[in-house]
Amino acid sequence: GESVGLHLPTLSVQEGDNSIINCAYSNSASDYFIWYKQESGKGPQFIIDIRSNMDKRQGQRVTVLLNKTVKHLSLQIAATQPGDSAVYFCADHPYTGKLIFGQGTTLQVKP
Amino acid sequence: DAGITQSPRHKVTETGTPVTLRCHQTENHRYMYWYRQDPGHGLRLIHYSYGVKDTDKGEVSDGYSVSRSKTEDFLLTLESATSSQTSVYFCAISESVTDTQYFGPGTRLTVL
Incomplete structure (x- = not known):
């Protein structure tokens, strides 16, 4: 079946540096992806999404890149802050309501 | 948390007892x-609802049932809780099946 995987379970960065979290998906027909942030003890929080008619989408300090050729997407966080420390998930949204989540990457921000 | 509340937030119960978790939304979204x-295992879908009294199974539905008698409430019931159902349960909502899903704060359930 379809799957979504993250490349690194943990990413440690220095405060102020840029962070890049990667995600790979298996279904070449996938059309819509969502990034979530989950802080300890809380529910997943929507960060940004992207549909397959776009290669790049920017939000506040975040950018998502989508490479459909290699079935890969990444989340870039600019000027990483301590408040960015969390687990980040990418999710494949197949328009059935049944999101397919990756395992998550834990982002640790060192002061 | 996008107008979503879950209750209880924490529950400890014993094997074999029934448990009901509640999700309440104030957004009037059709999907829960x-x-x-x-x-x-990450996040796995148990059940979902596409309207009042309309529900369907997800990836891991065995041992769970759901009900939705009002737009704003979606109940998850474990008829006879087992230790394998110890988990954190999240409710999510969306306006339509193709829209982004927004999550509630979660319920931590421990089955002893």
Whole structure:
């Protein structure tokens, strides 16, 4: 079946540096992806999404890149802050309501 | 948390007892979902609802039932709780099946 995987379970960065979290998906027909942030003890929080008619989408300090050729997407966080420390998930949204989540990457921000 | 509340937030129960978790939304969204989150498995869909009294199964529905008698409430019931159902349960909502899902704060359930 379809799957979504993250490349690194943990990413440690220095405060102020840029962070890049990667995600790979298996279904070449996938059309819509969502990034979530989950802080300890809380529910997943929507960060940004992207549909397959776009290669790049920017939000506040975040950018998502989508490479459909290699079935890969990444989340870039600019000027990483301590408040960015969390687990980040990418999710494949197949328009059935049944999101397919990756395992998550834990982002640790060192002061 | 996008106008979503879950109750209780924490519950400890014993094997074999029935448990009901409640999700309440104030957004008037048509779609509601129940997920469980476990280490090594990520988030997995249990059941979802596409309207009042309309529900369908997700990936891991065995041992769970749901009901939706009002737009704003979606109940998840474990008829006879087992230790394998110890998990964190999240409710999510979306306006339509193609829209982004927004998650509630979660319920931590421990079955002894």
